[in-house]
Amino acid sequence: MxxxxxxxxxxxxxxxxxxxxxxxxxxxxxxxxxxxxxxxxxxxxxxxxxxxxxxxxxxxxxxxxxxxxxxxxxxxxxxxxxxxxxxxxxxxxxxxxxxxxxxxxxxxxxxxxxxxxxxxxxxxxxxxxxxxxxxxxxxxxxxxxxxxxxxxxxxxxxxxxxxxxxxxxxxxxxxxxxxxxxxxxxxxxxxxxxxxxxxxxxxxxxxxxxxxxxxxxxxxxxxxNSHPWRDIEMQLLSFPSQLPASLQKLYVEQAGEWHRWRLHRDEHSVADLLEALKQQGAELKDIRTREPNLEDVFLQLVGRDDS
Amino acid sequence: MTANKQFNTAGFATLFEKEVRRFMRVATQTVVTPMVTTLLYLLVFVQVLEGRYSPAVDFSYAEFLVPGLVMMAVIQNAFANSSSSLLQAKMNGSITFMLIAPLSALEILLAFTLAAVLRGALVGVGVWGVASLLTDWHLVEPLWSLAFLMLTGAALGLLGVIAAIIAEKFDHMSAFQNFVILPLTFLSGVFWSVSSLPEFWQPISALNPLLYMIDGFRYGMIGVSDFDPARSAGFAALFVALLFGQTWWLLHRGWRLRG
Missing domain, CATH: 3.40.50.300 (P-loop containing nucleotide triphosphate hydrolases)
Structure with a gap:
């Protein structure tokens, strides 16, 4: 310094x-x-x-x-x-x-x-x-x-x-x-x-x-790193007709063929999400993750994160 | 002496140079046009009044009028220079470059004022030079003329800075020019002697500081004046000092310039 x-x-x-x-x-x-x-x-x-x-x-x-x-x-x-x-x-x-x-x-x-x-x-x-x-x-x-x-x-x-x-x-x-x-x-x-x-x-x-x-x-x-959320996006061949409450609260939105889920870094795991979806009969075609960026942190801090 | 109090000579010289180059770059508009306009006054007024009105014994009306017109040119152009430059810089935002630089209020003020004096003097001397081709020319006391020319240019340059600081748009400046500077100029003895005014108007005219400046300048040129030139110079110097102090304070405080 x-x-x-x-x-x-x-x-x-x-x-x-x-x-x-x-x-x-x-x-x-x-x-x-x-x-x-x-x-x-x-x-x-x-x-x-x-x-x-x-x-x-x-x-x-x-x-x-x-x-x-x-x-x-x-x-x-x-x-x-x-x-x-x-x-x-x-x-x-x-x-x-x-x-x-x-x-x-x-x-x-x-x-x-x-x-x-x-x-x-x-x-x-x-x-x-x-x-x-x-x-x-x-x-x-x-x-x-x-x-x-x-x-x-x-x-x-x-x-x-x-x-x-x-x-x-x-x-x-x-x-x-x-x-x-x-x-x-x-x-x-x-x-x-x-x-x-x-x-x-x-x-x-x-x-x-x-x-x-x-x-x-x-x-x-x-x-x-202080932003505790990360997004998981999935393309599913079949989507469950009804989601249990535990999955519904993680679900964010659908954009085209992609479904977006937001997981807490400490409380949720991708493996648990995939397993829960499998149990509901969902078939996975593709998956991608999006790490938090400065925009997410910014919106969280200034209190204007609509999601 | 602390660094803040050391005069930024190069910064001042640069700002002065910039102000001079600014008006010289459009010299047709800033120097030649006002000369032509002022000479038109000479032609028209002399045509109408020559032989009918003679405020100064032994001098024709044209000889009496020329010093007044020279000063009118100085007044209008010194004011126009500082006021238009500063207001334009305010309006287009380029004033930022000056305000973020290590330039003090004194350095800024001196640069704008001296550039205004120079432009006023250039147009004034130009008017005098061309007018001298049309009528007899006199320069009885050149130092008095020079002193009044400088004081007048400085006073109007300072007034221009004040007007530009106050103005928030060109409309405000136009109002200041038309309702303050123009009446003060026309009612200051450019075209007549104050002693030839009706009694009622004489004490009112005596409140106009430009009257003493024009009267003193005329004394320097033709040796005739309504007032003692030394007293007029004193009034003019006091007026300039007051304006300088006021303008310096506004710039130092950053009134309407810095948030």
């Missing part, structure tokens, strides 16, 4: 003038070099948290630090340590891609490095767009420029706020390759996304926010 945390959030509160409490005493730490997911439904407080780190929102109480620098008391150093890729496709239409990159470096007190610009542009597939005005780029290209802008001052911590929202599959793949590369280069990455499979495959740890409160913070693996 590193001596200084990449991000340290301590009893952070934010209540907007409207009375909305967006953050309610949130505390957690992101260590240097982590690939960290920040998840939550809409309105959970994710954007408020990120905007507080970036200096776009002033906390009502508590504090947040980036690389040991308070975002309130030592805000210049905190901002220099942080690169934020905003969720919205915001851009300045007057300038070319290369100009906006040079401007962003300049705001941070740095002389524009053409070599660094070229490297980032190349990685993001923007080399042939460097002299194009921002207003002339497609949405996907603008998204890539936002990432490049966030990296111009070479921040050790990069926050990606829903970077793949609304982008096509090809660009999504490119963005994740790039995020992995940044992580491998030593950057701490904080990711918010609605595509939970992305967080599951990329992130070491996951924090879930709901209604401004931290619901959980665990490694991705332990979070998945």
């Amino acid at each position: 590193s001596a200084t945390a990449a991000i340290e959030i301590n009893a952070l509160e934010k209540t907007y003038a409207s009375g909305l409490k967006a953050l309610d005493r949130v505390s957690f730490t992101v260590e240097q070099g982590e690939f960290f997911a920040l998840l939550g439904p809409n309105g959970a407080g994710k954007s408020t948290l990120i905007n507080t780190l970036a200096g776009l929102v002033r906390p009502s109480a508590g504090d947040a630090k980036v690389y040991g620098h308070s975002v309130q008391r030592d805000w210049r150093a905190a901002r220099r340590a942080l690169g934020v890729v905003p969720q919205e496709l915001v851009f300045d239409p007057f300038f070319t891609v290369r100009e906006v990159l040079a401007l962003q470096a300049g705001y941070f007190g740095l002389k524009a490095s053409r070599a660094w610009q070229d490297e980032v542009l190349e990685e993001l597939g923007l080399s042939d767009k460097s002299e194009t005005r921002m207003r002339g780029l497609s949405g996907g290209m603008k998204r890539r420029v936002l990432i490049a802008q966030a990296l111009m001052h070479k921040p050790p911590v990069v926050v990606l706020d829903e970077p793949t929202a609304g982008v096509d599959v090809e660009l999504r793949q490119l963005l994740w390759r790039f995020a992995k590369r940044l992580h491998n280069d030593g950057h701490t990455i904080v990711l918010t996304t609605h595509y939970l499979e992305e967080a599951e495959s990329l992130c070491d740890r996951v924090a879930i926010l709901d209604k401004g409160q931290l619901k959980t913070l665990q490694t991705t693996e332990s979070l998945l």
Whole structure:
């Protein structure tokens, strides 16, 4: 564990003038070099948290630090340590891609490095767009420029706020390759996304926010293991006309030819289920299992699992 | 000195450069068009009033009018520069890039204000240059003229920043421009001397800070003024200082900019 945390959030509160409490005493730490997911439904407080780190929102109480620098008391150093890729496709239409990159470096007190610009542009597939005005780029290209802008001052911590929202599959793949590369280069990455499979495959740890409160913070693996259910799906040549109560309570739904059952990890076994079905006269054609994913855990934690 | 208090010179210079490049990129709209519009005022007013109205002894109406028109150009363009740039950035969200950078309220304010002064000065000097081809030109006290030009550009640049912070849509800005800036400009002695106004209007006009700026600038150009230029400069400087303090406070608090 590193001596200084990449991000340290301590009893952070934010209540907007409207009375909305967006953050309610949130505390957690992101260590240097982590690939960290920040998840939550809409309105959970994710954007408020990120905007507080970036200096776009002033906390009502508590504090947040980036690389040991308070975002309130030592805000210049905190901002220099942080690169934020905003969720919205915001851009300045007057300038070319290369100009906006040079401007962003300049705001941070740095002389524009053409070599660094070229490297980032190349990685993001923007080399042939460097002299194009921002207003002339497609949405996907603008998204890539936002990432490049966030990296111009070479921040050790990069926050990606829903970077793949609304982008096509090809660009999504490119963005994740790039995020992995940044992580491998030593950057701490904080990711918010609605595509939970992305967080599951990329992130070491996951924090879930709901209604401004931290619901959980665990490694991705332990979070998945904490979900006690797994689904068994079967294709049956014949389905029993009537199921006993013990089987009925495990039955979830039928989708096409497949029947889905949900078993508790500790209380039920697949063998018992198969045996019970056999006794009811069911003939098995095919079987498959589905392990819990982050979406299941997420829905369970935020209390919106309809199943 | 803590890191927070160290002036981010490169950041300020970048923001200033960006603001200048922004208006120079559309110079036809931001520099040339206002020059032409202002010169049309010269042609029309001189055509109508030359020989009938002479507020300054020994000077034609055109010679009296040119300093007022130069200042009108400075006023309108300095205001337009900071207000439109900041409001556009607010509306399209690109203000985020500035707000997440290690730029203080002072650095942001200086960059926007100086860019506004520069655009106002460019248009003002352009108007003066072309007007000088049409009428006799004078520059009796260049330093006074320069001082008033800078103070006026700064004041209107600051007002532009305030208006952009307050405005939540372009309609609000249009209202501010048409119901505040335009009346203050037209009722500030651009076209006439305040001493030629009816007695009732003179003390009311005296509350208009732009009056002293235009009067002082006119003194620098033709050596004639309604007020002591040193006092006018004092008023103008005080006005700029008050606006600067107010605008700095709004930016420092992040009012309507940061959540």
